[in-house]
Amino acid sequence: MTTIASNRRAFYDYEIIEKFEAGMGLLGREVKSLRSGRLNLAGGYVSIRPDGAWLENVNIADWPQAAKTGVPYEPLRSRKLLLKKSELKRLIGQTAQKGLSLVPLECYFNKRGIAKIQIALVKGKRQYDRKEAKKKKDLTREMRRDFAEKFKA
Numbered sequence: 001m002t003t004i005a006s007n008r009r010a011f012y013d014y015e016i017i018e019k020f021e022a023g024m025g026l027l028g029r030e031v032k033s034l035r036s037g038r039l040n041l042a043g044g045y046v047s048i049r050p051d052g053a054w055l056e057n058v059n060i061a062d063w064p065q066a067a068k069t070g071v072p073y074e075p076l077r078s079r080k081l082l083l084k085k086s087e088l089k090r091l092i093g094q095t096a097q098k099g100l101s102l103v104p105l106e107c108y109f110n111k112r113g114i115a116k117i118q119i120a121l122v123k124g125k126r127q128y129d130r131k132e133a134k135k136k137k138d139l140t141r142e143m144r145r146d147f148a149e150k151f152k153a
Contacts (some may be wrong), residue, residue: 003107017123
């Protein structure tokens with residue numbers, strides 16, 4: 001599994017409830033751009049429409065060789081997510097609840113070389129939740145450091 005990009009900000013801003021893996025409907029030039037790592041997930045989200053789930057506001061920069069052809073390209077276009085019907089129905093039901101949404105976490109190529117995206121059902125964190133999570137993370141880091149020093153000597 002080759003990771004292309006990850007949305008580290010999502011782990012800070014949201015409480016992750018459940019993760020899903022989905023394929024993406026891409027153009028050939030977009031796959032080439034992904035292989036060269038020209039993807040930005042920051043600010044991206046997933047919207048549910050009657051015809052399926054769509055990845056919105058994710059920037060896949062144009063592949064330089066394809067730009068020479070003169071064919072227009074929209075880097076922020078909506079991209080269809082390829083999910084099973086059961087997963088889609090489940091997501092529709094869960095996103096109908098107040099406060100839950102879908103965000104992309106990570107984009108990667110699987111073992112077969114197919115571009116996949118990991119999306120998550122999330123709930124927004126409040127400021128005090130973020131501070132508490134940071135304190136807990138710092139405390140565990142400090143405990144590990146002390147533990148390592150104790151057994152190193």
